[in-house]
Amino acid sequence: MRKLLPFIVIVILIAAWHFAVLWWHSMIIPGPWAVVTGIAELARKGLLVKYVVASLYRVTWGYLSAVILAIPFGLFLGWFRRGERAFNPLIQLLRPISPLAWIPISILWFGVGDLAAIFLIFLASFLPLAVTAMNAVNGIDTVHLNVGRNFGLSRTRLIRSVIYPAVMPQLIVGLRITLGIAWLVVVAAEMIAVNSGLGFLIIDARNAGNRYDLVIAGMVLIGTIGLLLDTVMRRLEQLKTLRWGYENK
Amino acid sequence: MAQVVSAVAPGTAPIKVRFQGVNMVFSTDGASIEVLKDISLDIRRGEFVCFLGPSGCGKSTLLNIVGGFLQPTGGSVIIDQEPVRGPDPRRIFVFQERGVFPWLTAEGNIGFGLFDLPTKERSRRIEHYIRLVGLQGFERAYPQELSGGMKQRVEVARALAVNPDVLFLDEPFGALDSITRLIMRGELLRIWQAERKTVLFVTHDIEESVQLADRVVVMTARPASIRRIVEIDIAHPRDLSSRRYIELRDSIFEEIGLAHKV
Numbered sequence: 001m002r003k004l005l006p007f008i009v010i011v012i013l014i015a016a017w018h019f020a021v022l023w024w025h026s027m028i029i030p031g032p033w034a035v036v037t038g039i040a041e042l043a044r045k046g047l048l049v050k051y052v053v054a055s056l057y058r059v060t061w062g063y064l065s066a067v068i069l070a071i072p073f074g075l076f077l078g079w080f081r082r083g084e085r086a087f088n089p090l091i092q093l094l095r096p097i098s099p100l101a102w103i104p105i106s107i108l109w110f111g112v113g114d115l116a117a118i119f120l121i122f123l124a125s126f127l128p129l130a131v132t133a134m135n136a137v138n139g140i141d142t143v144h145l146n147v148g149r150n151f152g153l154s155r156t157r158l159i160r161s162v163i164y165p166a167v168m169p170q171l172i173v174g175l176r177i178t179l180g181i182a183w184l185v186v187v188a189a190e191m192i193a194v195n196s197g198l199g200f201l202i203i204d205a206r207n208a209g210n211r212y213d214l215v216i217a218g219m220v221l222i223g224t225i226g227l228l229l230d231t232v233m234r235r236l237e238q239l240k241t242l243r244w245g246y247e248n249k
Numbered sequence: 250m251a252q253v254v255s256a257v258a259p260g261t262a263p264i265k266v267r268f269q270g271v272n273m274v275f276s277t278d279g280a281s282i283e284v285l286k287d288i289s290l291d292i293r294r295g296e297f298v299c300f301l302g303p304s305g306c307g308k309s310t311l312l313n314i315v316g317g318f319l320q321p322t323g324g325s326v327i328i329d330q331e332p333v334r335g336p337d338p339r340r341i342f343v344f345q346e347r348g349v350f351p352w353l354t355a356e357g358n359i360g361f362g363l364f365d366l367p368t369k370e371r372s373r374r375i376e377h378y379i380r381l382v383g384l385q386g387f388e389r390a391y392p393q394e395l396s397g398g399m400k401q402r403v404e405v406a407r408a409l410a411v412n413p414d415v416l417f418l419d420e421p422f423g424a425l426d427s428i429t430r431l432i433m434r435g436e437l438l439r440i441w442q443a444e445r446k447t448v449l450f451v452t453h454d455i456e457e458s459v460q461l462a463d464r465v466v467v468m469t470a471r472p473a474s475i476r477r478i479v480e481i482d483i484a485h486p487r488d489l490s491s492r493r494y495i496e497l498r499d500s501i502f503e504e505i506g507l508a509h510k511v
Contacts, residue, residue: 146336146342151361
């Protein structure tokens, strides 16, 4: 019953949507069935796979390059307090700037195309990841570091056996939240900087003849894929070696 | 230094740990706080010494200095004729149960310091110490699945597994309920008698110190210095209602200026 409840809510809302569209005889807003046929149409034309792959491709590269650079950078800042003091004001200054504000500059630098979108996703992911990594290092219990030193661990072994497992729970949460941000940003980036992908689908469907069934089809696809990505990341939090970080807090 | 005859360890055992005029002053924001004042003491190999004092008196600081985690601002600590320069795997610090790594199983924690051993020897040692502290059946359990007393056992086993000469225990049973605490004291004594480590044990519990130690070092309030050293000349296992036990306990209560009445 508990698992069924969310589905019941969704079914009720879809039904309400269906009847509301019937009631108002709306010419523009499509009903749920029109959206389903819209998705089917996309699939038939081969656009469904093409656009989903294009969006995932950009997110993958933008996000992964941010992960590779931001996490070591954040860990470094957290470990060397002087680095944190030097960089933190800059980070806090850049953080409130929406990644979308970088769209003109990224187009200027990379032109209209994949690189511009990837760059935007990289920017959107970098700071949250760096800040998470920095805070995760600051949160390491001194007692655990002392235990490591007491048992005579070398520097590399201390990193591998104490620091790495100690920061993982927080890092995984940061990775999950940031992947959500990256997925939000790719849609916006694709509306402006490229001509493929789910964001492009939405803006293109509207511009090319008010195809609101395709607009909503795009929205449904974005939501579904976002949910799937989040579910995968949440799975990681169930690992026994990480779960300690989420309990009693 | 007066010759002290230990109840269990022979008084002729060589000196293991020597405190030479240890001073500690913390300075924060221009203000300096004197925490330790002129601590000099010799501890023999195999001896069980309790440092007893009120909370916040600086006895933990003293233990952190001898453990190598803090540098004293004056004097020195010498172990095996060598000045202490940092933490050393031959001397293991047992924190309260929070020193257990939450991301490792009981097994993983106990084997933590054994990274240099071949796998077979490593698992043999882990098994031995699991049995010694009575954690059979919990090898694969994570700390969050263990009680406070069990976590403390894991920590003690992890320390013993690397076969150190000296154990530092900083109020190790402070967070446990009184029944578990009594059991753990018995276990610690049993292990100490089996393995003959030198033990430096910090506590604010008078009864605990008299139950465990060969000698109780009674500290003053901050800045901590040695007020008196009480030798507990009762063989183990100690009868907690014997005249001598009560006599020694009450003399410490008196020393600290507490009437032993509630």
